[in-house]
Amino acid sequence: MKDLTDRLGTLFSLGDITEKRDDLAFVSVAPDLLRAVITHLRDVEGFTHLVLLTAVDWIEGGQFQLTYLVHNRTRARDIGLRVFIDREEATMAGIHDLWPTAATYQRELKEMFGIDFPGSPRIDEEFILEGWTDIPPYRRDFDTKKYAEETYFHRPGRETFDPATHMKDKLYPGEAS
């Protein structure tokens, strides 16, 4: 992977590079460089398969990490591009024109993390959640326990029996144990 990251480094200003395995590396890039880097990887370096696009919420640093994982099948290797964006103004340019499937990922990220991709097809359409009014649920500050306690109620539960006591009471009622 070093040959690839070296080549990329001569063309673009890259951030942290983590070589995880011989066939997997993660590289940080600035948001405004993402499009140029990923297009270069697709068109020149043969990373034609968009494996996934997802987000990680680093709430402590006030940032979202977007991970674009692309795969080169001929060379059997992957590179993950990490893009850090401001958590308060979570907006990023879409890549749905490069990979049509990216529109689905972007729609999900808008709903689950509140990250906007202006111009992405059906970006404001509900994807999984229907009638959701709370903060995007995959953000770290969404309290699942509190939500569950406020939304659902505890089932009173069934009457349960300790088998030995139950059978004794049933078969020999009134006898002292």
Add this chain to the structure above:
Amino acid sequence: MALFELDRSQYPEAKADGSLDIDLASGKYLKLWQGPQHPGITGNMSVELTVCGDEVVEGRTHVGYLHRGFEKLMERRTFIQCFPIVCRICVPEPDFNEYCYAAAVEELAGLEVPERAHWIRTLILEMGRINSYMMYLGGQAGSFGMGVIGQWATYVRDLMLDRFEEMTGARIYHMFILPGGVRDGLPEGFAVRMEETLREVERALKDINDVMYCNAVFKKRTVGVGVITPEMIEPYGVTGPNARAAGVAKDVRKDQPYLVYPELDFEPVTGSVSDIYTRADVRRRDVHVSIDLIRQILQKMPKDGPVMTRLPNVLNWKIPEGETYIRGECSRGEYGYYLVTDGSGYPRRVNVRGPSYTHAMALLEKLIVNANISDVAGLMVSLHTYPPEIER
């Protein structure tokens, strides 16, 4: 009521943003919902169809009927507590979740897995592949009115579940592959009983081939329908048998071999044109490959040795900061886990990459246009999608 002629001039114009200008009040178009409660739908999802006569002009996939928030749940559980959750993401082939999660944790935690555990993991994944294909065969045949194939396939799947039960103690969610290895070795006499099961699978496949694949009605309904061209494969993220049917030999087992696949002799099954028929045929031939792989595994695997490495105290197990991606070739294509850790005792983020995410959304919405309503169910099943992978 006026009859519609199949005339493209009847079709809606595209607006500037690419969406179709559909005027339902014109009477030319009709909205139809296929699903979520419909025999011609795969699992808990629905497709909103806009039809002109009996031809589909637009289809939109809707999911969300099964969302259980697995990825979020895992952020609040320790690494070992996540292990029994992951298999529940996919009912028909749960073991891939166990393998990908375990391998990701092992990589980030620096655990070495005993060799025998790798063999048993490979065995389980191939057994699960056969089961998944059997469910598919039943669904694919059923979508064209051949209900009996589903019964035969379910019978064979049940025999394989018996093997799972004796090996793992469970039939559906096995919870057998855990970080560090597998829970146990193979039971006494397992290879003999597995061979009997494999022969039953082969016998059923021959019957299914005679009744389904050689059936003139099935061929007429499926050849040339729902074609995935090689040019669509990368833009639409097509993997697995859907891609291989188009002649693209994409198979993670060969491209980036994992577990003990480098020691096994097999070739990925490919086709020439990825229509419904060829995709079904690739899967049928893939079952034969899995049968052969299981026989090779049982012959070559070490008969004894450890199957589990020693784990740290799992109640207080902290994994160093890092991120990784682990992939494997499941029956539907590339399955992967993206795991991020932050040095605490809980995963920072787990992202499940299931093949259905691309196949059932963007790809299906593309293929469904111009299909006949009666072909929609068959087309959808032919992509072999499971909605839980979309809404993890």
